[in-house]
Amino acid sequence: MKEEFVGAIHSKNKIRLTFHSKEDGHALTRLCAPMDYGPSTRAHDKSDRFHSWDYDSDAARHTLSLLPEQVISIEVLPETFDPSGFVTWNPNWVVGRDWGQYS
Template sequence: MKDEFVQAIQSKNKVRLTFHSKEDGRPLVRVCAPMDYGPSRRAKDKSDRFHLWDYESDSAQHVLSLLPNQVIRVEVLPELFDPAEFVTWDTQWFVQRDWGHYS
């Protein structure tokens, strides 16, 4: 799953993510842009996580940071995303990519 996710980051393909939502207490399915894979800069637990932009979020916060045990399935979609849709900050990504000045 991680390898497909990293490949989707590099190719800028959207993914259909099925994950266990702690908040909802059940699996959810979302279409997302894969952003990065690595530790969260905000969490105390520095375990690697899947970081995604959730296009279908019902809240103002569209970033999902999920531990691997929360992720049920990652399906790479043929639809591409544009990093300009959501990258509004300077960051150092963990996964190498060529996203132009968003890299």
């Protein structure tokens, strides 16, 4: 799944991400833009995670960071995304990419 996710970062394809939600206690599926794969700067546990922009989020924060064991499936979609739609900070990505000024 990591290879599909990283490939979608490079091609800027949206993904359909199905994962086990610790908060909800069951599987959820979300439309996302893959942002990065690596440790979280916010979590105490520095394990690698799938970081995505969650277009379906009903919360103020749309970033979804999941441990690999939470991810059930990743489907790369033909629809692309524009990083300018959500990258509003100066990123320090783990996975290198060619996103112009958003790299």
